Amino acid sequence: MTPTKASGLEAWLDVVRDQKMPIFEQTVHQILSISEDDLAPASALASVVLQDASLTTRLLKLANSIAYNPSTTAISTVTRAVIVLGFDAVRDMCLTLTLVDTLLQGPARVRLERELARAMHAATQARALATARGDKSPEEVFIATLLYRVGELAFWCFGNESCERVEQLAAQPGVTLETALERVLGFRLSQLSRRLVHEWRLTDLLKEAIDHPARQDPRIQTVMLGHQIARCAEEHGWHSEEMERLERRAARLIDASETDIRALLQEKAAAAFGMAHDCGASAAARLIPLPDGYGHLVDELEAAEAEPDTPQVGATPPPASHPLPDSRLQLSILRELNAAIESVRCDFNVIMELVLEGLYRGVGLDRVIFALMTPDRRGLKAKYALGLPDELTIATFQFARPASGTNILFETLDHQLPRLVTLAERERDPRLVPEGLVGLMGIMPFMVAPILINQQSIGLFLADRGLSQRPLDPESFEDFKHFVQQANMGLTLAQSRQRRR
Numbered sequence: 001m002t003p004t005k006a007s008g009l010e011a012w013l014d015v016v017r018d019q020k021m022p023i024f025e026q027t028v029h030q031i032l033s034i035s036e037d038d039l040a041p042a043s044a045l046a047s048v049v050l051q052d053a054s055l056t057t058r059l060l061k062l063a064n065s066i067a068y069n070p071s072t073t074a075i076s077t078v079t080r081a082v083i084v085l086g087f088d089a090v091r092d093m094c095l096t097l098t099l100v101d102t103l104l105q106g107p108a109r110v111r112l113e114r115e116l117a118r119a120m121h122a123a124t125q126a127r128a129l130a131t132a133r134g135d136k137s138p139e140e141v142f143i144a145t146l147l148y149r150v151g152e153l154a155f156w157c158f159g160n161e162s163c164e165r166v167e168q169l170a171a172q173p174g175v176t177l178e179t180a181l182e183r184v185l186g187f188r189l190s191q192l193s194r195r196l197v198h199e200w201r202l203t204d205l206l207k208e209a210i211d212h213p214a215r216q217d218p219r220i221q222t223v224m225l226g227h228q229i230a231r232c233a234e235e236h237g238w239h240s241e242e243m244e245r246l247e248r249r250a251a252r253l254i255d256a257s258e259t260d261i262r263a264l265l266q267e268k269a270a271a272a273f274g275m276a277h278d279c280g281a282s283a284a285a286r287l288i289p290l291p292d293g294y295g296h297l298v299d300e301l302e303a304a305e306a307e308p309d310t311p312q313v314g315a316t317p318p319p320a321s322h323p324l325p326d327s328r329l330q331l332s333i334l335r336e337l338n339a340a341i342e343s344v345r346c347d348f349n350v351i352m353e354l355v356l357e358g359l360y361r362g363v364g365l366d367r368v369i370f371a372l373m374t375p376d377r378r379g380l381k382a383k384y385a386l387g388l389p390d391e392l393t394i395a396t397f398q399f400a401r402p403a404s405g406t407n408i409l410f411e412t413l414d415h416q417l418p419r420l421v422t423l424a425e426r427e428r429d430p431r432l433v434p435e436g437l438v439g440l441m442g443i444m445p446f447m448v449a450p451i452l453i454n455q456q457s458i459g460l461f462l463a464d465r466g467l468s469q470r471p472l473d474p475e476s477f478e479d480f481k482h483f484v485q486q487a488n489m490g491l492t493l494a495q496s497r498q499r500r501r
Contacts (some may be wrong), residue, residue: 009187016154027098030092032143032203045090046353050360050386053323054463055097062093065278067271069316076332077361079353083340088139095143096120100281103157109283110161112156117287118230118277119146119153124272126226128264132254133218141219144206151192155181155403193436218253225250229265233289236267273297316331322387322468325364330479333358334486341490352384357488359463360386363479364465367441369397370451372459373413377401380409380459388465394465396440407434408448413457418449418484420477449472449484453491461487
């Protein structure tokens with residue numbers, strides 16, 4: 001049901017809450033919460049991404065694009081993307097891709113694509129200006145600019161009949177789009193944006209920008225200038241008096257010459273085009289006005305989409321619900337793991353996160369848990385996990401050493417041998433698997449292997465395919481052991497380096 005004018009702003013907020021936007025809200029909130037924690041490991045961001053196979057695939061494609069990775073260093077894992085490109089850059093890619101995913105199904109496609117194009121163009125321009133100005137966090141400026149008109153995006157995505165009425169009214173002589181929107185809705189879409197930004201508890205900069213857009217704060221003015229540049233390029237072009245005025249403002253903001261600022265803004269328009277294309281929003285990319293000299297980008301996009309063997313951007317078939325074994329990906333991740341191990345900056349967390357992702361995506365396992373022994377060596381507690389539904393489930397993976405006898409977890413730690421635990425083996429020895437583990441994972445075959453540093457057990461990896469009910473074959477067990485072996489070698493090497501420092 002589409003609200004009427006009489007329903008007002010509250011009814012439209014309910015529409016956004018009830019539609020697909022809650023998925024966007026939840027993901028954005030998770031990502032922003034992680035980014036506010038200076039101690040959050042790469043795995044915290046990676047785990048959010050890896051729960052969505054489509055988001056993982058597209059983020060890695062974007063991470064390997066020229067716009068984000070001009071060094072062309074191949075990146076096969078989300079963890080490695082965070083290490084190579086930086087936490088903030090990967091966070092921005094996640095938010096942009098999530099926004100595109102949320103909006104691609106909207107009915108008012110032309111308006112929606114235009115709004116999306118403007119948001120991506122504006123955010124790219126604002127980030128470039130913030131970087132040139134020496135801003136403390138250009139990525140925060142990017143997010144604030146990208147989501148500044150979230151109410152407009154939500155309306156054109158979920159407006160249905162109201163979108164049609166607005167279009168009909170705006171087609172009449174003398175009626176602007178803004179006037180048509182206010183007549184049909186009874187409020188301004190900027191009010192919807194403001195309410196959503198506050199309700200979703202988005203960044204402080206975004207709240208300040210949407211509440212006080214005229215405030216003479218350099219960061220807020222950068223957000224506003226990004227949107228003004230994007231809109232001016234659409235409505236007046238790159239060679240207009242209006243654009244010249246904006247160029248002068250931008251030059252004053254970052255203390256640069258007008259010639260330099262003109263080159264920067266035009267270069268970033270092309271960068272925004274590439275980003276939109278790589279994010280799967282090819283139609284939106286075409287709506288970003290390109291300056292003279294960049295028309296070849298459109299030709300390249302159309303040539304790529306015309307290739308019969310090249311799948312169109314945004315037309316990727318739905319991914320499998322659980323990761324499938326991929327020998328080539330395993331090899332790529334092992335290369336990344338070896339590069340990390342050889343790096344003098346390599347640490348324990350990086351190795352563990354790469355192995356975790358390699359087991360999950362490369363070996364094709366449903367659930368992977370890494371648990372550490374407690375300092376007194378009397379217990380085990382999960383540190384990282386992929387494939388589990390939430391943090392609460394991870395927190396339940398805590399086991400104490402039995403007062404008498406043993407179980408598979410502590411037996412693995414004591415004997416320092418990997419095990420493939422079959423259903424037949426569990427039937428022969430019901431005490432082999434602790435009850436708490438059965439409650440967490442179910443009665444499924446699983447693999448377990450110790451993590452060793454200098455031949456001393458410090459924890460273990462446990463993995464299964466219980467969610468998809470796929471078998472754990474000997475080949476998978478060999479792949480599992482190989483990744484854990486590489487982890488053991490890397491951790492031992494990393495510790496010896498630390499001792500020599």
